[in-house]
Structure formats: structure tokens, C-alpha cells
Amino acid sequence: MKFNLFVLPFTIGLLVLFSILTAKYIRWFLSLSTDQRDAVIKNFFTLKTLSGLREIFLESLLHRNISRKNRLLGYMHMSLAFGWFLLIIVGHFESYSYFKTALEPPYIPIFLRYFQQDSLADPLQVIYWFVMDLILLFVLSGVALAWYKRHNRKHFGMKKTTRHLPADRIALSVLWFIFPLRLLAESITSAIYGGGSFLTSGLGSLLENNIASDLSFIASWWAYSISLGLFFVFLPFSRYMHIPTELVLIMLRNWGATKYTGKIDGITQFEVHSCSSCGICLDSCQLLELGHANIQSPYLFRNFRGNKLSDTVVQNCLMCGRCETTCVVGIKTNSVRRAIRQNSDVEVNHDYLRHVDTSFNSSPDVLYFAGCMTHLTPGIKKSMQAIFKAAKINYALVDEDQNICCGRPMMLSGLAEQSLAMVNKNKELFENSGAQTLVTSCPICYKVFRDEYNLNIEVLHHTQYIDRLMKEGKLALAKSEEQVVYHDPCELGRNSGVYDEPRRVIAALANLSESPANREKAWCCGGSIANAMLTSLEKKELAISALGKIVPKNTMTLVTACPLCKKTFASTGKHINIVDIAELVAVNLSAGKDKRRIWMFEKIESASI
Amino acid sequence: MNSFGFEIQKDNTIEYDKNDLSLAAFVLRHEPSLYNCIQCGSCSGTCPASAISSYQFRKMQLLMRRGETKHLREDVAHCMLCGKCILVCPRGVNTRNVIRQIRIALNMN
Known part of the structure; x- marks a missing residue:
């Protein structure tokens, strides 16, 4: 039996790690919902498992996504993860080539140079030594970069970095020690017993005369083993828990269980x-x-x-x-x-909603739900009504006198269960109308109607609807030479994935320029209803800062598609024309024959309020 | 007994000295922008809940600040958190956080 006491810290650490991981993962798997669990069972023996494994290889080992952000940062992660993985895998192959059994205790391939000190007259061993030294060098280059990154993160494309907790710091320091200690242990072994390749044998010959001794030999193996064991014990209690957990998450995502x-x-x-x-x-x-x-x-x-x-x-x-x-x-x-x-303890009482009349006198084809915020930017509402009229659409404005909030503000505040009364009332309203299409001007409403209401009615944001009307040729519009920039509202762009329709509409009416941070990189106006803590001044500061970054120098008009963005940007008091797409279209419609001059400043202003 | 459509109004005196103002102090400490309120009522004017119920933000916070907290719990439960009141407030009062802090103070959170 190949054994030495020094393998104990590593082995015990590994056992502790595996028991904690197993306990935690079993608990989390048991708390999956029935749908999530069914998805795992259904997709387990399908190609989705293979695509999951492929993603694990690309992301968890090669770190492709990080490389896309920054090459150096990607290399650093890849050298540590993929290098360590290779050390283990090639170590197993090397161990198999010596001992001809795959059933070795797990510590044998890890401490292989200790258990196979002598040189065999085997060219394969020389090759293994060379390959293992090369991989170790690869990993060490990552450790060196990680060390360098602590002080010069700008070179890695990062301005800020997280402040770590004590457990994270300990685990991080231990991680940095693991590979230099392995190098030391293998080099001393090489100095005493010979063998090794360019790295370990090279360093070994330097250490031969002063450091290499029986004591330093065993001490270095102990140190290597302790650093591994410590890392394993700290892993589940530190940020390094992401290493095993991400693998599971990737699989769950590929099985459609998330x-x-x-x-x-x-x-x-x-x-x-x-x-x-x-x-x-x-x-x-x-x-x-x-x-x-x-x-x-x-x-x-x-x-x-x-x-x-x-x-x-x-x-x-x-x-x-x-x-x-x-x-x-x-x-x-x-x-x-x-x-x-999510907080179920908050009491909410929306019984008064029963007073809202949900019956319809007419039978509209299209429902128009302006939304709370649109009622505060009446220009958008009026513009939409003008557009409906111009396109001769049989529509009904749902929330003319009494408007019920869509429920998303409460959902985002952790009161999803409590918002059900509102959701149900609105659903009743929509379904009673018999309409096929529901158009809303507010991206917040759009998101929740589309994704959480489970309506049988088609839900469109007004940008999508206008785009459709234009495609169908129902609006007579002409292009002007005005320069405008488009701001993607968070709820419409990033959170709902609507990017192209608003751009098509604007491009048909004006010269559209793109801000450097557009689409999924767009800035938030700061007015988000998800944050109840920011003061009005803080929101204003965010809006001013965002405006400065969005609007190019030669542009005087910012077009957006969200009443809340419009309102928030307008509050900055900047001399920039802030209009909604609907207003842009409506003013163009009303410009009569002279459409080329159209919607100059004053017209927008007069149409707005 | 016959109901004549009249009733005796309850005494509406507000006893500042006797009322417990600790809840108001808590809310004001956590959302000091409420100090800026000028009782204009824009919030209640725009509030979709006020349009269909007896709930009024202006009235609620005024009573709260006077220590009249008897109906506070049922009042604050009416809010739909839509955020219109914030947008119309001419004094920049963070009304949604006032609601949140009242709920926290009442141990509803």
C-alpha cells in the first residue's frame, strides 16, 4: 500500500468537501419545484446533457465568456481551471502507466512524484515529466497573473473589484500557495532522487546544495497537502463554492429547469x-x-x-x-x-377594486392600456389616440378614468402574491373586451402583461404596434432630416428584448444615431420603480449622468419609448428635446403636406402637454 | 331603533400631548424627505387607488404625523405601489419609501 501520513490533510479535506457538497446539493435538489424537477428528468437522457457538458468545458474550463470581456483575464482563469484539470487528468494517466491500475486512492495521482521517485528506464516517463512540468508552468502563470491582478486590475479590464470576506481571503491565499508548493515539493524530490523535466529538475538543481534535505523533502510534501486540504475545507464556505456549483447550474440550465x-x-x-x-x-x-x-x-x-x-x-x-x-x-x-x-407577510387590501366596472359597451379590435406613467405624460396618450385614429383602428382606451396598476411595481417590490387581485381584475377587463390585441405605452406594463399574465390576447408595446401599422401601410409618414438618438428603456430592451421595432420606426422618420451604450448595454434613466430607496436628487443625478452619456454632441433630440424614462429625463431640466416614439409619429402625422419640416421643437412641446 | 340618518360625530380633537408620535418619528427618520411635504395633495389627486377608494396618501401621512395611527394599517394596505405620486410630487417626497417605512414600522414587513 502506497501511503504516507502527509496525504491525510488532502484526503480529509477532500472527504469533508464531498460530504458538504452532497448534503447541500441534495437539499437544493429537493427544494426544486415539480416543474423544474420534471424538466431535469425529461431532458436527462437527451442531447441537452451533451450540450450542457460542452458548455461546462467551454465556460468552466476554458472560460470563453471571460475571454470575451478581456483576453488576459480569460487566460488567467483558463490557466488556473483548465491547467488544474489537466494536472489531475494527466496525473491519472501517468499514475496508470506506472502502477497499471485505475483503482488507486485519489491521493496517488496528486502526489505522484512522491510515490514514484525513481527514474524508470522508460521514455514514456520522460514525456510525462515534460508534459506535467509544462502544465504546472501553465497553472503557475495563472497564479502569477492573479497575484499581479490584485494590484493592477486595470490591465484586466476591471475598474472595480469586490471586497472579500475573511473566509474568501483565506481560501484565496491558500489557493495561491497550492501550486508554488507543488513546484517546491517536486523540485526538491527531483534534487534528491533525480528525474523531472525542465521546470522541476531545473529548479531542483538550484535547490540541490542548500535547501534539499530529507527534512525539507517531507516538509514540502506536507505543506502541499495541507494547502490542498485547507482549500477544500474552505471552499464550501467561501466564494470558491462557485467552482462545483456552476457546473450543476449549467446542466440545470441546459435541461430547462431554471x-x-x-x-x-x-x-x-x-x-x-x-x-x-x-x-x-x-x-x-x-x-x-x-x-x-x-x-x-x-x-x-x-x-x-x-x-x-x-x-x-x-x-x-x-x-x-x-x-x-x-x-x-x-x-x-x-x-x-x-x-x-419576496415577502408574504406584508398585508395588502385591494378589495376596493370590486368597484371597478369591467364591462364593455363596444367591441373593440384593439385595446389600448396607457398605464399609470402614461397618464402623467399625456402627450404619449394623445399621440397614440391620434395614431389609432389615423390608421382607422377600432380601439378602446381601457384605463381612461379608472386605471388599475399592472402589478409589476408590487412584484418588483417583493409583493407578487399580494398583487394578484390587481392582476386578476386587469385580466378580467382585457378578456371581457373580446379584443385580439392589447397595446400598451408603458414597457413596465408590457413586460408583465406579456410574461406573467398568461393572456390569450396578443400583447404589444406601442413601438411594436406602430411598426406593424407602418408595415401595413396604414400610416402616411415622411422622413425628416432631424438628428435623433434612441434610448433603450430597461424594461423594453434588456428585460423584454425589444430592440429592433423602435429603431425601424425612428429610422423611417428621422436620422437615427446610436449612442455607444445602446441595446443591452443601455443606461438606466434612474427613475426605476424597482428602487424605493433613492432620493429624488439621487435619481436626478443618475438621469443627468445617463443623458450626458447617451446624447451625442450634434443631437438635440432624444427619443425614448417609456413614459417613465421620458419623465425622469425631463426632470433634469437639460435643454434636450425628450420625446416618445408615439409623439414622434403623431407629430409627423399632423404635419400635413409639409412633412419634411415637421416635428420641430415647439410642435413636440405643444403636443406633449 | 329607527335610523334618522343622523349620528353623533365622534370627537375629532387631536391630543398632541397624549398621542404616541414614535411611529411618525421612525418614518421621518428613515425617509426625511417627508419633512418637505406641503400637503398639496397632488399625490392623492393622481393616485389610482384614491380614485376608487377612500385611501389618500396625503391624509394618511398627515394623520400619522399627528400620531393618529388607528386606521394606518388598513389605510396603507390600499397602496398599489405604482409610483405615480412620486412623479407628481412637487417637493420630491419619496412617497413609496414612506409607504414602505410605515409597513416596516407596523411590523408588516
């Missing part, structure tokens, strides 16, 4: 524990501009893991989704935050 259920479930746990606190998302968070530096997704997840959630870290977020689009692991940060915010 659908949001509205509460904290197994998927939430897997997502939260897949966050490596790498901090790549931090630079995308606009709240950092205001100095709110402890509420970003990595901190939320970390506090959740440690059961130390504070009101601020949970609530102070715009839920704009910018971090979600930058996350290299693909964690659904908004869904996780919504699940964490």
Missing part, C-alpha cells in the same frame, strides 16, 4: 452559489456613481449565502438588469433579487 418560480427555491440557491464574486458586473452598476458600493449583486448573493441580508442591500437596486447582461456565469440577477425580495 424557470423562475417567484420564490427562493433550489435554483435560486444554485444561482446564488454560482456567483464567484469576480466583480466583472460591478463596473456596470450605475449606483456606484452615487457611492452606493455595497448593494451590487455579488454583495447581495454573498450576504444571502451568509444569512446576513440587510434591508438596504436587498432594496437599493434599480433592477435595470445591466449586471445580468455582463455576468460571465449568466446568473439571472434580477430573478434572484426578486425571489429574495
